Amino acid sequence: MKFSGLIFANLFRKKIRLLLTIGSFAVALFLFAFLAVVRDAFGRGADVAGADRLVIINRTSIINPIPLSYRDKILRIPGVKVITHNNWFGGVYQDEKNFFPQFVIDPENQRQVVPELIVPDDQWSDFLKDRQGAIVGARTAERFGWKIGQRIPLKTTLWGGGNWEFNLVGIYHGKRPQDDETQFWLQWDYFQEHVPERIKGQVGWYVLRLDSPDDAVRVAKAIDEEYANSPYETKTETESAFAAGWVKQFGNIQFLIATIGVVVFFTLLLVTGNTMAISVRERTSELAVFKAIGFSDRAVLFFVLAESLVIAVFGGLLGLVLAVLAVPVLTKALNGLLPNLVLAPRFLVLGLLVAVFVGLASGVLPGLGAMRLRIVNALRRV
Amino acid sequence: MIRVDGTGKSNSLIQVRGLDKTYRRGGEEIQVLQRLNLDVDKGDFVAFMGPSGSGKTTLLNLLGGLDVPTHGSITVAGDEITHMSGGKLTNWRARHVGFIFQMYNLIPVLTAFQNVELPLLLTKLSKSDRRKHAETALGVVGLAERMNHYPRQLSGGQEQRVAIARAIVADPTFLLCDEPTGDLDRKSADEIMDLIHRLVKEYGKTVLMVTHDPVVARQADLTLHLEKGLLVESAEQPQGVVAGGAA
Numbered sequence: 001m002k003f004s005g006l007i008f009a010n011l012f013r014k015k016i017r018l019l020l021t022i023g024s025f026a027v028a029l030f031l032f033a034f035l036a037v038v039r040d041a042f043g044r045g046a047d048v049a050g051a052d053r054l055v056i057i058n059r060t061s062i063i064n065p066i067p068l069s070y071r072d073k074i075l076r077i078p079g080v081k082v083i084t085h086n087n088w089f090g091g092v093y094q095d096e097k098n099f100f101p102q103f104v105i106d107p108e109n110q111r112q113v114v115p116e117l118i119v120p121d122d123q124w125s126d127f128l129k130d131r132q133g134a135i136v137g138a139r140t141a142e143r144f145g146w147k148i149g150q151r152i153p154l155k156t157t158l159w160g161g162g163n164w165e166f167n168l169v170g171i172y173h174g175k176r177p178q179d180d181e182t183q184f185w186l187q188w189d190y191f192q193e194h195v196p197e198r199i200k201g202q203v204g205w206y207v208l209r210l211d212s213p214d215d216a217v218r219v220a221k222a223i224d225e226e227y228a229n230s231p232y233e234t235k236t237e238t239e240s241a242f243a244a245g246w247v248k249q250f251g252n253i254q255f256l257i258a259t260i261g262v263v264v265f266f267t268l269l270l271v272t273g274n275t276m277a278i279s280v281r282e283r284t285s286e287l288a289v290f291k292a293i294g295f296s297d298r299a300v301l302f303f304v305l306a307e308s309l310v311i312a313v314f315g316g317l318l319g320l321v322l323a324v325l326a327v328p329v330l331t332k333a334l335n336g337l338l339p340n341l342v343l344a345p346r347f348l349v350l351g352l353l354v355a356v357f358v359g360l361a362s363g364v365l366p367g368l369g370a371m372r373l374r375i376v377n378a379l380r381r382v
Numbered sequence: 383m384i385r386v387d388g389t390g391k392s393n394s395l396i397q398v399r400g401l402d403k404t405y406r407r408g409g410e411e412i413q414v415l416q417r418l419n420l421d422v423d424k425g426d427f428v429a430f431m432g433p434s435g436s437g438k439t440t441l442l443n444l445l446g447g448l449d450v451p452t453h454g455s456i457t458v459a460g461d462e463i464t465h466m467s468g469g470k471l472t473n474w475r476a477r478h479v480g481f482i483f484q485m486y487n488l489i490p491v492l493t494a495f496q497n498v499e500l501p502l503l504l505t506k507l508s509k510s511d512r513r514k515h516a517e518t519a520l521g522v523v524g525l526a527e528r529m530n531h532y533p534r535q536l537s538g539g540q541e542q543r544v545a546i547a548r549a550i551v552a553d554p555t556f557l558l559c560d561e562p563t564g565d566l567d568r569k570s571a572d573e574i575m576d577l578i579h580r581l582v583k584e585y586g587k588t589v590l591m592v593t594h595d596p597v598v599a600r601q602a603d604l605t606l607h608l609e610k611g612l613l614v615e616s617a618e619q620p621q622g623v624v625a626g627g628a629a
Contacts, residue, residue, distance in 0.1 A: 002503055009491040289487045292448060294476020294504050375448045
């Protein structure tokens with residue numbers, strides 16, 4: 001503690017340089033937090049997926065349908081607890097930029113298969129009673145200012161096209177902050193009434209729950225073998241594998257984000273290392289005086305490391321605080337393009353640890369240089 | 383008694399025996415000090431003179447444990463420093479040596495008080511004790527009123543006085559002064575020399591000083607010249623000042 005005054009006095013020697021270095025740490029950590037949040041949002045599907053859920057799609061592609069008739073057969077496979085099915089609706093609300101996912105759901109089993117998305121019982125009961133009923137996630141409802149009882153028109157070019165009208169009867173909430181609250185659910189029966197005859201009785205995909213997650217591999221294999229060589233071959237995988245595959249369609253986002261992160265921190269390491277090296281070189285003779293009057297080599301190393309650490313921690317905290325403030329703004333600006341952006345505490349801790357590491361790493365070489373300084377030579381350099 | 387013939391008492395404060403220092407420059411060996419002997423007692427004030435490159439500063443660096451000799455030994459208050467490890471030598475310097483440099487070498491971001499307090503940070507003194515010591519040292523050099531000034535707010539002479547306060551604050555065994563007036567005008571130089579003289583006379587400090595200035599050197603008890611790597615007594619030593627310390 002008695003050296004803290006010394007460390008801070010040295011830090012404030014060049015105020016503009018100090019501000020710029022702290023600023024570069026803040027920007028890097030802000031970027032780190034932002035990338036971590038986006039990466040998390042892309043991987044969210046895999047993270048929030050139920051361990052006991054399987055997704056069945058057409059082996060050719062998810063845009064190819066599967067017959068509804070498969071449902072009962074699949075349900076008879078040992079280990080399958082409950083099954084539901086969905087279709088992608090693909091409607092537009094007023095303007096194409098108002099994107100949010102809309103799913104045709106099977107009201108019978110939806111709540112058993114996806115229990116983490118909670119609909120109040122009275123609203124669910126209204127939904128079952130009204131074939132034109134719709135339930136929407138809280139975020140989408142908030143985004144458009146929708147209230148229960150409101151009539152929602154959606155326009156689609158799929159399923160024979162045209163304008164579809166729905167009665168908003170319920171709003172669901174996720175159990176966890178990371179649950180997707182942007183979906184819009186409409187009823188299978190209403191959907192079936194309106195689609196052309198040739199595509200009636202065809203679902204987009206099935207989602208089933210197992211008695212036990214341990215059955216996943218066996219049940220998936222059994223389903224796919226059951227429909228092998230049929231006109232509608234299936235591909236069954238765990239929900240997390242399905243979600244990960246979905247994200248992969250955007251390209252290797254994880255790798256891209258990780259690469260950007262590494263480049264940012266490597267650049268930061270070089271910038272801070274260079275700043276510390278300049279700072280040490282500028283006060284070579286002062287460091288020699290410290291050593292001459294009895295400060296040990298380790299003490300000199302400690303001073304340099306402490307200075308770079310203080311810069312890193314201050315800059316890092318500043319960047320993370322800015323990220324905490326910016327993420328909600330960003331979530332709004334993205335208009336539901338990504339699921340809820342959540343800056344989890346683990347990202348803050350990780351960010352701070354990375355800042356500490358970069359701070360120490362950038363101070364090591366200049367610090368060792370200062371430590372090895374020969375007093376006699378350094379005193380000559382005035 | 384200051385002696386250069388290697389026949390000093392065994393209990394001299396500083397005892398140098400057969401000191402050699404050789405530098406290597408571009409494959410060539412340059413011998414700066416050759417078989418040099420020196421004995422300095424407590425309270426002695428000795429000045430070293432000699433042409434540039436004669437090895438004055440090298441000798442001072444060796445005596446202060448900042449450099450190691452090629453051969454020979456240096457014993458200070460019974461401690462042979464020539465074979466001490468780096469860490470031990472650092473601790474030894476903190477306890478025994480007060481350095482005063484030509485360019486003052488104050489830390490510009492610290493106040494006069496903080497500069498003087500620096501050596502005390504290495505001790506176990508409490509904050510209030512450190513403050514007392516630093517204030518006393520600044521009082522001795524006449525700068526108690528300026529303790530909160532930064533070096534840039536002080537004149538050259540005042541900066542050197544702060545440097546002297548820093549050198550004496552931990553009550554070292556001896557002071558090493560490398561051209562302490564070399565960067566000062568005559569008036570300031572005289573003030574600094576009066577101060578150093580006072581430290582010797584009133585506080586019994588032992589001072590070894592390198593200087594180019596004969597006027598400054600005359601303030602010392604004895605002036606030694608470095609010639610061809612050896613110390614010789616000055617022929618111009620004024621009457622009344624003898625090699626035995628205060629006249």
